[in-house]
Amino acid sequence: MKAKWRRPVAFAIACSLGLAAGPGCGGTDVEHPETTPVTGTVSYKGKPLDSGTISFVSDGGHTASGAIKSDGTFGLSTFGEGDGAVLGHHRVRVVANNQPVDVMPGSSPGYKPTKDLVPKKYSDAATSGVEATVAKGQTPIEINLK
Missing domain, CATH: 2.60.40 (Immunoglobulin-like)
Structure with missing residues (x-):
């Protein structure tokens, strides 16, 4: 993989896993x-x-x-x-x-x-x-x- 693509790809992976901290990326700083x-x-x-x-x-x-x-x-x-x-x-x-x-239709006695x-x-x-x-x-x- 070319070096210029490593950082954006890593960032996209981190966002999809919710690891990056920041608005719009699944972090906890959501307003x-x-x-x-x-x-x-x-x-x-x-x-x-x-x-x-x-x-x-x-x-x-x-x-x-x-x-x-x-x-x-x-x-x-x-x-x-x-x-x-x-x-x-x-x-x-x-x-x-x-x-x-806690009672489910069809499955609970x-x-x-x-x-x-x-x-x-x-x-x-x-x-x-x-x-x-x-x-x-x-x-x-x-x-x-x-």
Whole structure:
């Protein structure tokens, strides 16, 4: 291989393996939009949901998600554990059903078809009709589904 091609080829290989440190090359110096911690509660017909997943989808397309705990509380993560959501307007989706997360259809003993705990419209941010605004110093957000 000619000497003038060695360095660019080595750089391309390093990028493809994620070894080079720098923006645009799979390194850790990737710039992300600013996030802020987001916590809250989600309820359906006035009662806290005891399981499921909630996601906030920003107008810029970044999704923050978190598990709904047995008391209806949640915390969101976007780029790293517990970092919250990007600032600004979000559409919200909630997916909640009666199936434990470790049960797989067709392969787990005792599998039963799932039953949604909230109407299907809430499982898509585009149809849920639920919105939230995320700001610095965010207080807990209450999501009340009807």
